[in-house]
Amino acid sequence: AQSVTQLGSHVSVSEGALVLLRCNYSSSVPPYLFWYVQYPNQGLQLLLKYTTGATLVKGINGFEAEFKKSETSFHLTKPSAHMSDAAEYFCAVSDKGGGFKTIFGAGTRLFVKA
């Protein structure tokens, strides 16, 4: 069965510092992997996704993630945090299974300090 683990329910960085949000997955098939961002009182917005091909994926708002099969990881990074990046981030894996299901991690709340 597919699963997603996000390490750290809260991450705090200073403005301008590197953002690193960790995600590890397990999947019995080659995974599709996603990062979503959710701002307070809003829906989920796709940041980026990995399906096949290049393992370094670039997304919106300066975020990128690297698929590392050997480490079963899909960590999200941004070189320089901005105050507007403060939000909840969800890593997700798609589940082939008997129907189409996206398995979400528990989420990581990113705080950005001035």
Added chain:
Amino acid sequence: DTEVTQTPKHLVMGMTNKKSLKCEQHMGHRAMYWYKQKAKKPPELMFVYSYEKLSINESVPSRFSPECPNSSLLNLHLHALQPEDSALYLCASSLPQGSRETQYFGPGTRLLVL
């Protein structure tokens, strides 16, 4: 256009009321989803429609009744809800079930049951 719209944005209802949530997409997606999200938690899948047929029902109480009138519309009918049903209800859509393509989310309906 990668937009999923949901109405209303906010809804307050009593436990004896009947109300409906609406979701619409015009991306030609043939799979549509309802999720429930409690505060500080990831979204939980409730229902999946594929080609206007109910495909996945995650053991949701019968006080929630989904309807897919056509490929662009998805409704969630609410009746005799409980206070614990208060949550953010998210709609999503994607390409046909099983393709593992990206789910696009709407902004959600914030529901409060009194």
